[in-house]
Amino acid sequence: MKTKYDLIWSVSLTIIGIATLILSGSRITGIELSDTAVRILGIIDLISLPFLVFTSIKKFVKKV
Numbered sequence: 186m187k188t189k190y191d192l193i194w195s196v197s198l199t200i201i202g203i204a205t206l207i208l209s210g211s212r213i214t215g216i217e218l219s220d221t222a223v224r225i226l227g228i229i230d231l232i233s234l235p236f237l238v239f240t241s242i243k244k245f246v247k248k249v
Contacts, residue, residue, distance in 0.1 A: 194240035197236040
């Protein structure tokens with residue numbers, strides 16, 4: 186069974202990936218997202234990023 190750090194790491198990585206796909210996909214297809222939607226996705230990225238960094242460091246230190 187995976188540790189809770191692995192679970193948090195994978196969830197935060199998935200959230201960041203989905204938000205990135207939405208933003209880049211809309212840019213490529215030419216779909217204009219509202220300013221509010223872009224800001225909400227940016228805030229979601231900024232909230233997920235510290236969790237990803239923390240758990241990545243924990244995973245690295247655990248292997249060393």
